[in-house]
Amino acid sequence: MIFTLRKEKEREYTHHDAAVIGAGPAGLTAAIYLGRAKIDTVIFEKIAPGGLIASTDWIENYPGFPDGTSGEKLSELMEDQAIRFGARIEAIEIIGVDLNSDPIEIKTNGGAYTAYAIIIASGTSPRRLNVPGEEELIGKGISFCATCDAPFFEGEDIIVVGAGNSGIQESLYLSKFAKSIKVVEFLDHPTAEKILLDRIKEFDKIELLLYHEVKRFLGEGKLTGVEVEDRESKKKKVIDVKGAFIYVGLVPNTGFLNDAVDMDPEGFIKTGPKLSTSKEGAFAAGDVRTTSLRQVATAIGDGALAAHGVREYLEER
Amino acid sequence: MKILVYTSSSCPYCRKTKDFLKKHGVKFKEINISKYPSAAKELRGKTGQTGVPVTLTGNHKIVGFNEEKLRRILKIKRKNIE
Numbered sequence: 416m417i418f419t420l421r422k423e424k425e426r427e428y429t430h431h432d433a434a435v436i437g438a439g440p441a442g443l444t445a446a447i448y449l450g451r452a453k454i455d456t457v458i459f460e461k462i463a464p465g466g467l468i469a470s471t472d473w474i475e476n477y478p479g480f481p482d483g484t485s486g487e488k489l490s491e492l493m494e495d496q497a498i499r500f501g502a503r504i505e506a507i508e509i510i511g512v513d514l515n516s517d518p519i520e521i522k523t524n525g526g527a528y529t530a531y532a533i534i535i536a537s538g539t540s541p542r543r544l545n546v547p548g549e550e551e552l553i554g555k556g557i558s559f560c561a562t563c564d565a566p567f568f569e570g571e572d573i574i575v576v577g578a579g580n581s582g583i584q585e586s587l588y589l590s591k592f593a594k595s596i597k598v599v600e601f602l603d604h605p606t607a608e609k610i611l612l613d614r615i616k617e618f619d620k621i622e623l624l625l626y627h628e629v630k631r632f633l634g635e636g637k638l639t640g641v642e643v644e645d646r647e648s649k650k651k652k653v654i655d656v657k658g659a660f661i662y663v664g665l666v667p668n669t670g671f672l673n674d675a676v677d678m679d680p681e682g683f684i685k686t687g688p689k690l691s692t693s694k695e696g697a698f699a700a701g702d703v704r705t706t707s708l709r710q711v712a713t714a715i716g717d718g719a720l721a722a723h724g725v726r727e728y729l730e731e732r
Numbered sequence: 733m734k735i736l737v738y739t740s741s742s743c744p745y746c747r748k749t750k751d752f753l754k755k756h757g758v759k760f761k762e763i764n765i766s767k768y769p770s771a772a773k774e775l776r777g778k779t780g781q782t783g784v785p786v787t788l789t790g791n792h793k794i795v796g797f798n799e800e801k802l803r804r805i806l807k808i809k810r811k812n813i814e
Contacts, residue, residue: 462744462745462747462748462797463744463745463747463748463751465744469742469744469747470742470743470744471742472742485742486742487741487742506748506751553783554781554782554783554795554796555780555781555782556782558782558783560743560783562740562741562742562743563740563742563743563745563746563783563784564740564743564782564783564784566740566765566766566769566772567765567772567773567775567776567782567783568782569769569772569773636780637780637782638782658782
């Protein structure tokens with residue numbers, strides 16, 4: 416009897432007019448706009464509100480903060496604003512969605528939900544290098560989050576892999592802790608903004624190592640070094656370090672979709688002018704969609720646009 | 733059983749771990765390595781870990797947010813629908 420009741424309970428669906436997957440800047444902005452339009456909305460967030468910005472040291476290119484702001488603070492403000500307009504954030508993970516059903520069915524690790532429309536704002540995760548030693552040494556010298564783990568490397572020699580905006584910005588933050596930082600870049604030039612590159616010139620402890628490829632991480636139980644190859648001379652050398660922070664790009668968080676919507680070759684979701692996807696009622700916003708720039712400012716615009724698309728879609732239904 | 737949770741200020745998985753424990757009424761002591769950098773050295777020396785969150789209780793070490801391990805070790809039962 417208890418078993419039967421439990422099975423019945425499991426079959427219950429909780430319905431909302433709209434569901435937002437991901438509570439980063441795009442998802443929270445969508446929630447603000449949907450909340451103000453009085454559209455019954457639920458937001459699903461598998462980790463914590465804020466997305467990648469919650470663990471970003473400092474953000475200087477988001478308007479309204481002339482002196483910059485910490486990513487943590489900005490994400491808290493966005494969350495508070497979304498909650499003020501009635502956002503209901505569920506701390507659960509999406510397991511799968513059925514975009515062919517009407518309403519759309521959303522399976523989570525906390526029960527089943529339905530919604531007439533969804534906004535996929537599930538963001539991205541740091542890309543791994545996929546070289547020997549990386550997997551085994553994550554958390555034992557290798558990290559993807561400088562603001563989380565920097566205190567472990569007080570007074571140590573470390574490397575940062577990737578000289579894009581994230582790599583350089585986080586190198587500046589890590590310089591408060593580390594004794595020396597080598598920034599290893601695969602290309603023959605750094606791709607970070609000029610203002611950031613000018614800033615690292617002020618730090619003797621930060622050194623750029625261009626046109627080098629990380630071949631493997633060394634160490635048994637703890638990181639002791641990194642083998643890199645000079646891409647021009649093909650000569651290899653080992654850099655002795657206790658820490659490595661990896662910023663080599665992002666991969667979209669779309670596994671739960673099971674290829675249900677059209678994606679580009681890298682797995683980012685293709686969208687139309689109103690951020691609709693290839694499936695009716697499904698929209699995508701923020702870093703998870705195909706776009707030429709992934710910033711807080713672009714995610715905010717996406718969130719607003721996708722919410723507007725959902726509103727129009729629901730009105731026409 | 734004393735439960736120590738090592739965290740840092742802007743670590744999303746730390747927040748997730750703390751929220752999970754609070755939701756299930758589990759009392760714990762938080763040690764924030766951003767506020768107390770010496771705790772990072774202590775944790776690294778004790779466990780070899782260079783990342784947070786790390787939850788320590790008895791002889792157990794739970795690295796990252798690992799719901800299944802937290803439930804098993806701390807005996808947190810799963811309700812029908814959470």
